[in-house]
Amino acid sequence: MRIQCTRGGLSDFWSIVQGVVPAKPTRPILANIKVVADKNGLELQATDLDIGIRLRVKDAEVVEEGSAVVPAALLGSLLRDSWSEKVEIYTEENLVHVIMQNSKFKIHGDDPEHFPELPNFNEENLFSIPKASFLQMARLTAFATAQEDTRYALNGVLLSVKGKNACMVATDGRRLSYAKCKIAIAAKKDVNAIIHTKGLAEIERALREDDDAVNIAVDDNRLFSKSKTATVFTKLIEGTFPNYDEVIPTDNNKQATIKREELLAGLRQSAKMTSEESRAVRMLFEKDKLTLSSSSPESGDATIEVPVQYGGDAFEIRFNPSFLTDVLRAIAVEEINMEFKEKSSPGLVRVGKDFVYVVMPINIE
Numbered sequence: 001m002r003i004q005c006t007r008g009g010l011s012d013f014w015s016i017v018q019g020v021v022p023a024k025p026t027r028p029i030l031a032n033i034k035v036v037a038d039k040n041g042l043e044l045q046a047t048d049l050d051i052g053i054r055l056r057v058k059d060a061e062v063v064e065e066g067s068a069v070v071p072a073a074l075l076g077s078l079l080r081d082s083w084s085e086k087v088e089i090y091t092e093e094n095l096v097h098v099i100m101q102n103s104k105f106k107i108h109g110d111d112p113e114h115f116p117e118l119p120n121f122n123e124e125n126l127f128s129i130p131k132a133s134f135l136q137m138a139r140l141t142a143f144a145t146a147q148e149d150t151r152y153a154l155n156g157v158l159l160s161v162k163g164k165n166a167c168m169v170a171t172d173g174r175r176l177s178y179a180k181c182k183i184a185i186a187a188k189k190d191v192n193a194i195i196h197t198k199g200l201a202e203i204e205r206a207l208r209e210d211d212d213a214v215n216i217a218v219d220d221n222r223l224f225s226k227s228k229t230a231t232v233f234t235k236l237i238e239g240t241f242p243n244y245d246e247v248i249p250t251d252n253n254k255q256a257t258i259k260r261e262e263l264l265a266g267l268r269q270s271a272k273m274t275s276e277e278s279r280a281v282r283m284l285f286e287k288d289k290l291t292l293s294s295s296s297p298e299s300g301d302a303t304i305e306v307p308v309q310y311g312g313d314a315f316e317i318r319f320n321p322s323f324l325t326d327v328l329r330a331i332a333v334e335e336i337n338m339e340f341k342e343k344s345s346p347g348l349v350r351v352g353k354d355f356v357y358v359v360m361p362i363n364i365e
Contacts, residue, residue, distance in 0.1 A: 001037045001066025002090035005059060007100060010087055011079035013044060013057045014072075016205050016230075021072040022048040033072045034115045035089070037062040045118055046072065051199050052118045053206060054231045068096050069110040078105060121224045121231050126217045128185035129166055131207055131227075134214045137168040137179040138204055140355055142197050143326050146172035153239025157200055159216075159223070161191040169244045175323050175359040176247050177330075184213065193218050194241055199234025206230035248358055249346055252339035256285055257309040260336050263290075264328040266304045270294040271321035273302035280362040281321045285340075286314050294321075317343045318362040324349075327357045 017033055025031045025048070034045040042060035046053055068091045075098065079087065084101035091097070091109070098105040129137075138157070146154035158169040167180035203225040207214065215226040218236075225232045270281045275296035284291040290308045295301040317340060328336070331351055339348040349357040 001035070001068055002062075002064035002088070003035075003037050003042055004061045004063060004086065004088045005042065005057060007079060007082055007084045007087040009059055010057060011076070013055055014076050014079055017044040017046045017053055017055050018072045018076050019205055020046040020048060020051050020053050020202055029069065029110050029114050030116075031072060032069045032110055032115070033075070034067060034069050034112060036067045038065050045115070047116055047118060049116065050196070050235045051202055052116075052233050053202060054118060055206065056229045058229065064090070066091060067112040068094075069112050069115050070096050070107060071109070074107060119222065119224075119233055121226050121233075122217045122219050122222075124217065124219070125188050125191065126185065126215060127161055127166075127183055127187035127191070128213045128215050129181065129183050130213055131211050133166075133181035133183075135204060135207070137166075137181060138200055140179040140327075140330050141168040141170040141177045142200055143330055144170040144172060144175050144177035144357075145197055148172075153194060153237060153241055156194040156196045156237040158241045158244070159191065159193045159195055161187045163187075169241070171242060171244070171247070174320075175357070176244060177327065178244060178248065178356045178358075180354050185215075191218050192241070193223050194237040194239065195223055195234060196237055199223070199232070202234070203232050206232050247346075248356055249339070249341065249348055252341045252345075252348055254285070254312045254315055254340040255310075256290070256338045257335055258290065258306065258338060260328055260331065260333055262306050263336070264325060266290075266292045266306045267321045267325050267328070270302045270304055271325070273299045274321065275299070279320050279322075280318045281324075282316065282318050284314070284316045285310050285312070287311060315340060315343075317347060319347065319359060320362060323359045327359075331355065 022030055036043045042057040044055045082100045088099040094109045096107040096109045141157050154172055160167050164183050164186045166183045169178045207227055211227040217224045221236050222233050270292040273294040273296055275298055278296055282293045290306040292304040327349055333351050337350045344363050346358050346360055
């Protein structure tokens, strides 16, 4: 194998693929990236057996076809630390030669035959989501996943597709984030797939500026994503995801409209006056005024006023401030709508028609 390409371009693509390489591989060969040079160009492959990626490197010249398995971290650092414009890589059996301006390296690789064969993209139940919509849904939901291994089905994001309607949902049992969009190419049959957040992140990382859509297909235990240069597969999380339709309240009778940045600033300030034992911020809604208050024996007290559009009766509710700051950081809008029923019922953050966030209050008698 012999290839020639720009050092910077290869470094950028290498870093994307390297994100899949496990920090503590279960098999030594998984610490490598497979380089495949053929008539179609140059492809990089990596996998941790649960997630895998194939990435086509643009503007690479294949002088001689072949393949090599190269230590991911070593070659990645060499590419990053060089100022060379060009790089040439060729192999002699399992020895990989890397030539850049004023530098030559001989790296001990592995036998390409030992590298796991990555599955091909399965187009049987293909559907397509606009890139902007996919990224937005992922951003608005992934933060709300559970971290406890005992609740494994909640450790991922549910992707649900029915006809030309798609949504992503995440919950940790105390909050739920739901985002939806329309899709251009509908799935032939309904899809309900729980994607691990790491797999979702790798799909995002592989998308490039010139991608306008994400083509997705799902089989019994894997989800495949395909863009112009990359194919990513990720094993699905087994288990039953909660019925999110039952969680989203529909009978809230109190509504307030709030500037996102003002509420975020107020919550950040009031959160500083909470403790691990008393992780709660009191929200008192009065006519066109929201008062945030918190206290802790160690730090003291806080009282912060935030202007709102609210015309109902005085209403008080308490939340863990982190659950609200998380969503306020994720959404990029000027105003949000908050809805409530009573202090012991879930609160709701709504943005337009395509995003809903449900959060359980803290009840203190």
